[in-house]
Amino acid sequence: MDKEIILLVEDNQDDVLLTKRAFKKSNILNELVVANDGVEALDYLFGTGTYDGRDLSIMPILILLDLRLPKLDGIDVLRRIRTDERTKLIPVVVLTTSKEQKDLIESYSLGANSYIRKPVDFDQFVQAVRQLGLYWVLLNEPPPVIRRD
């Protein structure tokens, strides 16, 4: 079983479903861990809350982060990821509906590796996810702290 995990932080279950479908359509078969809000995302990453005791030696090779999230929004999640030694090198791709300049600037300022606006048209979305997976999962060399068994 491939242990390379992609963490999808997304509150909208339709989007989760469509994203999974797009991954499948694009033949990206990595394990997809879904966090439905910002807090859950951090719990998973740092082994807290519902993820208490999780084996932190296993870290996702990619985080897909929505910005509009309940409890703790995406920008704050990104900031936490980038300020923590354990997670600061993990590639983060902002995957969101917003095209606001403010969001773009904040995301890149905080160290987002990429910023993708979700297209409404599903065909285009599949296209985007395919390229995203191709690049970040297959082509990109992950930083050394992330174990790739």
Add this chain to the structure above:
Amino acid sequence: MTGKNPDITDFKQLENMLIENEKRYRSLFEESRDAVFFTTREGKVVDANKAAIDLFGITEEDLPNLNAIELYENPADRLKFQQEIEETGAVRDYEVRMRRKDGTGIDCLQTTTIWRANDGSILGYQGIIRDITAHKKADKALQESEKRYRNLYEESKDPIYSITRDGKFIDVNQALLDFAGVSRDEIMKTNVLEFYVNPDDRVRFQQEIERNGAVRDFEVQFREKDGTVHDALLTSTLWRANDGSIMGYQGIIHDVTEQKKLENALKESEEKLRAILAGIKDLITIQNKDLDIIWINQSIRDLWGDVIGKKCYEVYKGLSKPCSDCYIEEIFNEGKTVVIERSDVLPDGKKIDLLITSSPIRDSVGNIVAIVELEKDITARRNLEKQLKDYGENLETLVDERTLELRDSEERYRGLYDSSIDGIASATMDGNIIECNQAFADMFGYSKNEIKIMNYLDFIPGKWRDIVARIISEQILPRGFSDVLEIEGIKQEGIIFPASARIWVIKDEDGRPARMWILVRDITERKKLEGKLKSYTEKLKRLDEERAEELRRKTVELEVLNKELEAFSYAVSHDLRAPLRSINGFSKALLDDYIDVLDAEGRDYLQRVRKATKRMAEIIDELLALSRVTRTEMHREKVDLSNMVHEVLTELQESQPERQVEFIVAPGLVADGDARLLSLVFDNLLGNAWKFTGNKSNAQIEFGVTWKGIDRVFFVRDNGAGFNMEYVNKLFGAFQRLHSPEEFPGVGVGLATVKRIINRHGGRVWAEGEVDKGATFYFTL
């Protein structure tokens, strides 16, 4: 002489001898050239010869009645003579002054003896008288001449000498002694050679005088005893003895030492004069009476060349006859000096002003022989004088103007003083009023005359007097004037009113304060107004504060609103899109996964659902963009519009490389504006032009500029689908479309965006178009 000898011895012989004697003596008597007389002791003339008669101018007839005493000029002389003759028996060569019958005096010499009878008694006197008048005259003349020459000799200023051949002095005059510097005794012991500076001169002198008998102006040098050397000229003749042998020389020494000195001095003086004349740059020319130029200086020579001998008027004036105003004759006649000024043209063409001084030149006896003209170039002085005169005149004009100004000023100030509505008064330094204007009198309710005997303190209420006194000592005396004082005045009837005043002092020539001037204004009305103004101002201030408060509130509200709007937009962009994605995504899922259970119609419906979601998403994006245009801040800067147009057109061409469109872009158009927003304008306008020319084979898009009055109007023109001008008003409304999305894609916010951007720049935008002919969009910035 007739005489009878009574003593006859040998009578006959004696008679003969006597006759013979008688004859001899008679002849002697008759022929004598001297007068011979026989007189009695009493003076009766007994006999007289012809010479006697002639001598005294008498006749034979006079004789019997003539007494000898009448022939003496001084009768006492006969008595003196008679006494002497009777004492001594004879008088010889007795000189006496006698008288002719006509009274003229004659000098006579008498020799008389007593005439005795044979008995020895005295018969009378017999005498011979010789007229010595002529002799005496000659003798006297000789004496005088001798004396004269002796005087001349002695008094002569020129040394005179007689000297032997071997140099021994015989006689010298005082001048020579002075000349030689020795005494008479000394010189007699001195040989002349000792005086010669060069003894050879004495040898030459001797040779010359003995050869020629005389020398004239023989030049020698003599040394005085004290060593002083004299230049002298000797004029000398030979001195001969009666036998003709040369005894020595006599002559005159002419001391020319002084003359030599003078000559040398004169020579020097002449040299100096020549040098001075040469150095004078003035023109000097000398003319004689015939107007011939007889001397010129170098300055004249430099200008006219050697013109001596020519006529002055020919040379200096180029005339053929003397100048009409020639004054040379006048100078010759009157001997005066004439000074004139004249302008002349020199041979080199230079025009100069001359000061000409013409003076007579006289010879040694004072006759005028020539005229010297000294011509001084006074052009520079003339110019200066002219300038000076101009300045003078200018100054006079200025003074006149200034006087007028002063008079004007005086009148103006007098008018101001009289008509001023402020009270003006002057006072002594003690505060006694000297004069005031009508306004001052009216203000305090007195007549002008009453005020003249008042003190300024009379116009100030008691409580202000100390303050005013302090102001005088602290402000007015140190610096000459006071601040504008807000004090109070008191009228005759005792009413106190607010007044503003200024006091200043006028100083006398020594700088001491002499007078105070007081300017007073009744500010009762102003004070009232100020009171009102103050309350108004306070009211206004309150209102202002209220308004400011309201503004602050509004601003805060607006900020909140703006934030809300932003949040809203953010929400819209997220929350409206998410469901659309779901609709679209799951429609696709249906089409993919349940294709078998759907008929063609069902599939078509799902396709339409998906298409609608996409269009909805576009609309949302455009709306957001539009709201962003309104919200974003403007950054004005210089924007190269032509360049911006090129970039947009290039992008468009790249998006559809297969299309053939002609671009016409006016170069170098620059405007002030927000680059990002203007870029959006061109995205829309050019995007539209590109879109609406999609069906044209000879598509053309143009960007340019035109002028409407003073406004610069930019335009984007195409020859595409155009539009019906009936709907021109709908063009710029949001979501207003003149074409269906099927015909031309789009949501209809592009031109609305353009309009908002242009409006935010303070410009206008409008359009012209015709269906199928194309459209032109104009805008100003």
